[in-house]
Amino acid sequence: MKNLKLLLLALTLGTTTIATTQAAEPTTIQAPKQVAGYYHHQMGNTQITALLDGTNYLNPSMFKGLSDSEKSDILKKYAAKNDKGVQTSVNAFLINTGKQLLMVDSGAASCFGDHLGSIYNNLKASGHQPEQVNGVFLTHLHPDHVCGISNNGVAHYPNATLHISKIEYDFWLNPKTVKKLPKDKQAGFLSTVEKIKAALAPYEKAKKVKVFSDKSLALGDIQFKPSFGHTPGHYSFKLKVADQEVVFIGDIVHSHTLQFDKPETAIEFDVDPKTAVQTRLKHFAEYAKQGQTIAAPHLPFPGIGHIYSQDGKSYQWMPIHFKD
Numbered sequence: 001m002k003n004l005k006l007l008l009l010a011l012t013l014g015t016t017t018i019a020t021t022q023a024a025e026p027t028t029i030q031a032p033k034q035v036a037g038y039y040h041h042q043m044g045n046t047q048i049t050a051l052l053d054g055t056n057y058l059n060p061s062m063f064k065g066l067s068d069s070e071k072s073d074i075l076k077k078y079a080a081k082n083d084k085g086v087q088t089s090v091n092a093f094l095i096n097t098g099k100q101l102l103m104v105d106s107g108a109a110s111c112f113g114d115h116l117g118s119i120y121n122n123l124k125a126s127g128h129q130p131e132q133v134n135g136v137f138l139t140h141l142h143p144d145h146v147c148g149i150s151n152n153g154v155a156h157y158p159n160a161t162l163h164i165s166k167i168e169y170d171f172w173l174n175p176k177t178v179k180k181l182p183k184d185k186q187a188g189f190l191s192t193v194e195k196i197k198a199a200l201a202p203y204e205k206a207k208k209v210k211v212f213s214d215k216s217l218a219l220g221d222i223q224f225k226p227s228f229g230h231t232p233g234h235y236s237f238k239l240k241v242a243d244q245e246v247v248f249i250g251d252i253v254h255s256h257t258l259q260f261d262k263p264e265t266a267i268e269f270d271v272d273p274k275t276a277v278q279t280r281l282k283h284f285a286e287y288a289k290q291g292q293t294i295a296a297p298h299l300p301f302p303g304i305g306h307i308y309s310q311d312g313k314s315y316q317w318m319p320i321h322f323k324d
């Protein structure tokens with residue numbers, strides 16, 4: 001009985017002490033840095049490595065064709081409501097075939113600020129060396145895909161050849177394009193062109209830029225698949241691995257919430273929103289039916305998974321599960 005009393009007293013005191021300590025502690029727990037952003041996904045003898053460039057927050061007003069309350073309901077459903085905006089990742093991908101090390105897209109480097117630009121370091125952390133990269137396939141030339149190929153005029157991947165569609169290359173680099181644009185879009189276009197030119201410069205100098213046209217629909221194991229709309233010469237890239245197929249879809253989608261529930265939703269960055277929506281509807285339907293593995297630059301890191309649809313109208317992103 002005496003022991004029980006002592007025990008109760010000790011427990012009470014203990015509790016009091018903890019409570020006092022907790023009250024005295026300032027709440028200074030800060031968000032820690034995560035580990036390096038890379039993830040290996042094995043498919044047969046081929047290794048796909050997702051590389052994280054960083055996280056972006058998009059103003060919901062950039063998504064077109066949905067009312068504020070529709071957006072709010074969808075974001076709430078996914079627990080994706082965020083004061084900072086609609087969260088998107090920026091990812092790029094390595095393909096290690098055993099014979100070659102290829103890359104699809106390259107991130108933003110310093111083109112958009114400190115929150116992006118980690119792909120170069122994450123590539124090294126993933127166990128690869130930049131010199132090992134033989135080829136970089138660019139889905140399109142927006143700066144969050146092309147800037148990461150170089151830094152201050154120096155090629156990040158000195159042994160790589162760049163592959164860009166001819167339509168895309170001509171759209172951005174033909175000086176006549178700007179004159180066809182509305183006046184209010186011209187300054188923004190020219191500033192993007194400057195970033196693209198700076199990124200390409202060391203590869204142009206080394207004659208390592210290769211443009212492909214519709215007639216050259218494959219390069220080695222990589223097949224080219226037109227996915228126009230987001231930009232005029234936007235391409236996705238397909239790779240057959242044993243009896244499976246992986247598609248690097250590029251920017252046919254920017255949100256795993258709004259644009260999956262309502263795939264008719266365009267985004268402000270689409271050069272031709274109508275065609276971009278048609279492309280998304282067509283390709284989503286195909287991927288949901290055929291079950292290809294999808295690798296996407298703006299879906300939550302690692303951006304690898306499958307597209308599912310129950311009714312053929314709205315879609316669901318099924319991310320792969322962590323495998324160690």
Ligand SMILES: [Zn+2]
Nearest residue numbers: 142144145251
């Ligand atoms: Zn993008």
